[in-house]
Amino acid sequence: HDASTTWRPRRPRSAAMAGGFDVIVPGPVADDMPVLRIRNRILLPGTTLRLTLGRDDSVKLVRRHFQNRVGQQRPPLVGVVSVAEPAPEARRAAAAAAEGGAAVGGAGGGALDDDELERRVPLPVDAPAGVYLTGCIARVSKLSHVRSGGAERFTMLVEGVSRMRVLRFVQREPYLLARVTALAASDAAPSVDDEVRAKAVHLSLQRSGRDLVEALRANAGASVESRTLDMINDHTKRAEPSRLAFVLTSVCSVPVPDRQRVLEADDVVRRLEAASYVVASQLEILRLSKDIHSKVNQNVKESQRKFYLRQQMQAIRKELGEDEEVSEEADDALAEIEKRLVAARLPEAASKVAMKELKRARRLNPMLPEHSVLVTYLEWMADLPWSSSSRERRDLAAAREQLDADHFGLEKVKKRVLEFLSVRQLNPRAPGPILCLVGPPGVGKTSLGRSIAASLGRKFCRLALGGVRDEAEIRGHRRTYIGAMPGKLIQTLKRIGTNNPVILLDEVDKLGNDYRGDPAAALLEVLDPEQNNTFTDHYLGVPFDLSRIMFVATANQLEPIAPALLDRMEVIRLPGYTAREKQNIAERYLLPKQLAAHSLTRRHLSVPPETVAHIIDNYTSEAGVRGLERQLAAVCRHAAVRLADWRHPKPYIPAPTFEGPKPRYTYREGPQGVGYYVDGDFCHDDDDAAVDGQAEGAASARDEDPDMVAGGTDADEDVVDARDAAFELIDVRPPMLREVLGVARYDHETSDRGVDGPGVATGMAWTTSGGELLFVEASRMAGSGHLILTGQLGDVMKESAKTALSWIRSHAAELGLPPNPIAKADVHVHFPAGAVPKDGPSAGIAVTTALISMLTGRTVRSDTAMTGEVTLRGAVMPVGGIKEKVLGAHRGGIRRVILPAKNAKDVDDIPAEVRGDMEIELVDSIDGLLGLVFDDSRVAAEPADADPAPERAGGKAGQETLQAKAYGDVAAPLLASKL
Numbered sequence: 001h002d003a004s005t006t007w008r009p010r011r012p013r014s015a016a017m018a019g020g021f022d023v024i025v026p027g028p029v030a031d032d033m034p035v036l037r038i039r040n041r042i043l044l045p046g047t048t049l050r051l052t053l054g055r056d057d058s059v060k061l062v063r064r065h066f067q068n069r070v071g072q073q074r075p076p077l078v079g080v081v082s083v084a085e086p087a088p089e090a091r092r093a094a095a096a097a098a099e100g101g102a103a104v105g106g107a108g109g110g111a112l113d114d115d116e117l118e119r120r121v122p123l124p125v126d127a128p129a130g131v132y133l134t135g136c137i138a139r140v141s142k143l144s145h146v147r148s149g150g151a152e153r154f155t156m157l158v159e160g161v162s163r164m165r166v167l168r169f170v171q172r173e174p175y176l177l178a179r180v181t182a183l184a185a186s187d188a189a190p191s192v193d194d195e196v197r198a199k200a201v202h203l204s205l206q207r208s209g210r211d212l213v214e215a216l217r218a219n220a221g222a223s224v225e226s227r228t229l230d231m232i233n234d235h236t237k238r239a240e241p242s243r244l245a246f247v248l249t250s251v252c253s254v255p256v257p258d259r260q261r262v263l264e265a266d267d268v269v270r271r272l273e274a275a276s277y278v279v280a281s282q283l284e285i286l287r288l289s290k291d292i293h294s295k296v297n298q299n300v301k302e303s304q305r306k307f308y309l310r311q312q313m314q315a316i317r318k319e320l321g322e323d324e325e326v327s328e329e330a331d332d333a334l335a336e337i338e339k340r341l342v343a344a345r346l347p348e349a350a351s352k353v354a355m356k357e358l359k360r361a362r363r364l365n366p367m368l369p370e371h372s373v374l375v376t377y378l379e380w381m382a383d384l385p386w387s388s389s390s391r392e393r394r395d396l397a398a399a400r401e402q403l404d405a406d407h408f409g410l411e412k413v414k415k416r417v418l419e420f421l422s423v424r425q426l427n428p429r430a431p432g433p434i435l436c437l438v439g440p441p442g443v444g445k446t447s448l449g450r451s452i453a454a455s456l457g458r459k460f461c462r463l464a465l466g467g468v469r470d471e472a473e474i475r476g477h478r479r480t481y482i483g484a485m486p487g488k489l490i491q492t493l494k495r496i497g498t499n500n501p502v503i504l505l506d507e508v509d510k511l512g513n514d515y516r517g518d519p520a521a522a523l524l525e526v527l528d529p530e531q532n533n534t535f536t537d538h539y540l541g542v543p544f545d546l547s548r549i550m551f552v553a554t555a556n557q558l559e560p561i562a563p564a565l566l567d568r569m570e571v572i573r574l575p576g577y578t579a580r581e582k583q584n585i586a587e588r589y590l591l592p593k594q595l596a597a598h599s600l601t602r603r604h605l606s607v608p609p610e611t612v613a614h615i616i617d618n619y620t621s622e623a624g625v626r627g628l629e630r631q632l633a634a635v636c637r638h639a640a641v642r643l644a645d646w647r648h649p650k651p652y653i654p655a656p657t658f659e660g661p662k663p664r665y666t667y668r669e670g671p672q673g674v675g676y677y678v679d680g681d682f683c684h685d686d687d688d689a690a691v692d693g694q695a696e697g698a699a700s701a702r703d704e705d706p707d708m709v710a711g712g713t714d715a716d717e718d719v720v721d722a723r724d725a726a727f728e729l730i731d732v733r734p735p736m737l738r739e740v741l742g743v744a745r746y747d748h749e750t751s752d753r754g755v756d757g758p759g760v761a762t763g764m765a766w767t768t769s770g771g772e773l774l775f776v777e778a779s780r781m782a783g784s785g786h787l788i789l790t791g792q793l794g795d796v797m798k799e800s801a802k803t804a805l806s807w808i809r810s811h812a813a814e815l816g817l818p819p820n821p822i823a824k825a826d827v828h829v830h831f832p833a834g835a836v837p838k839d840g841p842s843a844g845i846a847v848t849t850a851l852i853s854m855l856t857g858r859t860v861r862s863d864t865a866m867t868g869e870v871t872l873r874g875a876v877m878p879v880g881g882i883k884e885k886v887l888g889a890h891r892g893g894i895r896r897v898i899l900p901a902k903n904a905k906d907v908d909d910i911p912a913e914v915r916g917d918m919e920i921e922l923v924d925s926i927d928g929l930l931g932l933v934f935d936d937s938r939v940a941a942e943p944a945d946a947d948p949a950p951e952r953a954g955g956k957a958g959q960e961t962l963q964a965k966a967y968g969d970v971a972a973p974l975l976a977s978k979l
Contacts, residue, residue, distance in 0.1 A: 026181075026182050028167070028179075029137075033178060034176065035166070035176040035177065036051065036079070036080050037176070038080060045161060045246050046246050049160070051155070051158060052154075054151065057175040061174075077138065077140070079138070081132055081134075082131075083130065084257070133165060134163065136161070160246075194269050198272060205248065205279065209233075209235070212279055213233045218290070219286050244275075245274075246275075248275055253285070258274075330371070341355075341358070344387065347386065350540075350544075357381075360374060380486060380494070384494055390457060392458060393456055394424060399417065409577065417452055420432070431529045432550035433570060434529070434568060434569050434570060435553065436572065437449075437554050438573050439623070440575075442623065443623060444624070449504035449554070452552060453550075458502050466511075470519065471518060476490060501550075502552060504553075508555050526551070575884045578911050578913060581911070585625050591607055591612075594633050595636060600639055604643055605730050605732070611734055611737065615737065619631050623771070759777060760777050761866070762866070763842070764846075764885035765867075765888075766840075770887065770888055773892045776830075778847075778851050779828045779830075779854065780855075789801055790834065791833070793831060797841075800870065803871065805851060807926065809821070822855075827854075842879040842881075844868060844877075845868040845876055845926070848926060861935045865896070866933065868903075874927065876926065878903045883910055886920075894918070897919070898922075902924070
């Protein structure tokens with residue numbers, strides 16, 4: 001061809017083009033060709049496409065070139081290119097900007113369709129990213145004009161003839177004109193290897209095409225007509241490779257870029273591979289669509305099946321007369337609920353909501369799930385104690401007697417309860433207090449709440465909050481959720497049936513929080529006297545008055561509690577019990593409780609006071625009495641074993657040997673009576689005739705009265721007591737405890753094991769389990785002035801040790817030390833029990849004392865413990881937990897404590913018996929401390945200014961020289977200046 005030739009009509013040379021299609025000769029087209037842009041679709045050679053044209057440029061193009069030429073002998077041609085459309089979000093934003101910021105697709109006008117979006121946001125025409133430059137030359141075979149609602153549209157049927165490439169756009173307004181060149185669609189492979197590959201890919205594409213036709217026929221939702229599928233199936237058998245690729249690609253609903261690659265491929269191998277990818281993608285889409293459609297149909301059919309069965313069931317019940325019975329039962333149940341609602345005397349707001357829900361329930365079919373949900377809600381409303389209260393006891397003497405009978409000591413708590421009763425006598429409408437009992441485990445916080453309820457004559461309930469992380473556990477779940485229910489507070493009130501109980505919020509310091517909410521924040525409304533009279537549970541949806549409830553919270557420590565929650569509670573500390581209090585608690589409460597639990601009496605077991613005291617001192621080390629109760633239970637178990645063996649004696653059975661068979665050991669009735677038999681021989685090692693007679697009497701009494709059981713009647717109890725009359729009383733004395741409880745676990749005699757030389761001091765520490773002793777050890781060795789700290793210490797305690805050493809170095813002259821006492825030595829400070837983390841400033845004076853003792857060679861008194869924070873100026877600052885620390889020191893055998901002077905106000909909180917048994921010293925500076933801590937009766941072995949590792953003189957003379965030097969150079973100046 002030459003450049004002046006535009007196109008020449010000729011008949012097709014192959015059967016693939018049969019049907020009268022004109023053939024476009026490859027090469028540049030002389031005339032400028034009108035170009036149509038289409039979105040989300042693509043026209044391929046040999047395929048037909050119906051276009052709906054409504055844009056202004058498209059309408060003008062049709063009017064100018066095609067309106068009067070359709071149906072002529074030479075049909076008009078048009079170029080069709082696809083648009084690489086940007087993301088819908090970007091186009092909608094551009095449309096919004098074009099309208100001056102109005103929201104496109106918003107609530108005002110609804111979402112934009114594709115045509116409207118095309119009108120408002122013109123697509124780019126000159127950028128490669130906007131329009132694909134490879135398209136298709138199409139023949140316009142049919143054109144129709146449509147006018148509706150003032151809008152003019154054209155429907156055009158185009159047939160793809162040849163591929164084309166846009167060289168440039170020569171006109172953009174009012175429509176597109178472009179200079180194009182026709183592209184060849186040859187099926188010839190460029191090489192022998194490519195020809196083989198083309199045949200292989202062609203065969204694969206034919207198989208995929210047949211699979212695609214079958215999948216499209218099976219897919220009910222496919223939009224491909226049956227005759228089109230027949231045509232495609234015919235093409236898979238006879239069509240040339242390129243034609244097959246174009247036809248199969250045209251029926252696939254994959255993204256335009258994938259189909260565009262088929263059109264742009266210049267050689268047959270690439271074209272077939274691109275078409276194979278498109279067909280494979282379409283097959284996968286159809287498979288997934290089939291699976292989804294199958295699942296949806298299955299769900300729909302199941303729902304329809306259930307609905308049909310319900311209708312049949314309803315019809316059957318109606319025929320049998322059971323439908324009326326179900327309706328009558330539902331009406332009767334609702335009528336009963338209405339009576340209960342009236343009897344519950346709900347507040348006005350709650351009554352309105354309940355009656356409204358009751359009317360809804362009566363209108364609903366009893367077979368519907370919503371009906372059962374409403375009935376459950378109404379039952380909750382009817383069962384709550386809206387106006388039901390316990391009759392409160394206001395007798396102060398009886399309340400005091402009840403509290404004293406249940407607990408020994410705890411005067412602060414008892415006093416607060418009696419104050420509340422006094423206020424209630426004067427003002428019956430006074431709100432209940434919100435107490436927070438803080439103390440170590442085992443001091444009786446939970447049992448104290450039960451005792452408070454008994455003294456007030458109210459019901460008691462314990463609400464465990466440890467580990468609660470969901471806010472709905474407090475406020476309840478909303479009824480929109482499946483399985484919704486009220487919170488724990490409302491459930492508790494329904495269970496106990498009164499609106500003024502004593503509720504124990506146990507372990508309030510162990511509340512958690514996560515993505516489900518913060519239960520501590522939900523408790524703010526519950527524990528606020530100004531708000532809890534209108535507490536609203538999410539499930540109920542109406543206010544419930546909690547102001548008449550007396551809340552008692554318990555915690556082991558205050559730090560984890562949220563400050564806002566702590567501010568709403570009245571804190572009462574229970575630091576722990578003294579040894580005397582433990583003794584009384586054990587004798588009055590714990591031992592009788594364990595005797596009853598093990599079915600023992602005082603005639604079986606005797607635990608004298610000195611034994612209880614020995615158990616407290618040597619087998620327990622705690623602030624509470626939980627461990628003491630376990631030890632007493634072990635003593636009772638020992639007695640129970642002895643009693644059981646005495647009641648049912650067993651003969652000695654020799655151990656089996658390998659030489660002979662194992663003896664047969666049975667307890668049965670034989671020729672010589674009931675007893676133990678070994679290999680047929682009767683064995684009985686109880687020679688007490690009186691006991692035998694009593695046992696026989698007991699057996700005959702049971703035979704005569706079959707209703708008598710052990711412990712079931714008074715007569716039987718008399719028989720058992722008569723039988724145990726000969727039982728030897730088990731009197732547990734302190735020497736016997738080693739056999740019963742094992743080796744003593746604790747040794748509190750610190751004077752025998754603690755301070756045995758210079759560099760050791762005894763401090764006091766506070767823990768969640770009460771006060772404990774804290775030993776400090778200091779040592780020095782050859783080095784270069786470094787301070788080594790061990791014992792798993794926190795930052796605060798490390799800083800205390802550094803502060804103490806700095807004070808000593810700055811006051812070395814006053815202490816009789818060299819200017820730099822550790823210039824040639826390293827100092828190591830260690831806190832034993834290295835596995836236990838330690839922190840806090842209260843060990844400051846203990847560390848200072850240990851360092852001074854190590855440097856001066858003087859020994860600290862073994863019966864003295866101390867606590868207090870030290871500053872660089874030598875001041876002793878106050879610390880917390882004085883009562884717990886002093887009680888812990890007293891349990892540890894300490895009889896002399898040194899406290900900061902500013903903690904003098906805390907001394908009154910220490911029990912009187914402890915204060916009377918201990919010497920309490922108050923200091924405000926290290927100068928005052930040094931005159932109280934050292935034991936001058938013991939001699940140092942090495943002076944502070946000596947070499948850390950001196951060569952020792954031989955024999956006794958060398959030791960005497962070192963001792964004399966220590967006293968002459970160190971002790972005398974220190975005594976003169978400080979004492």
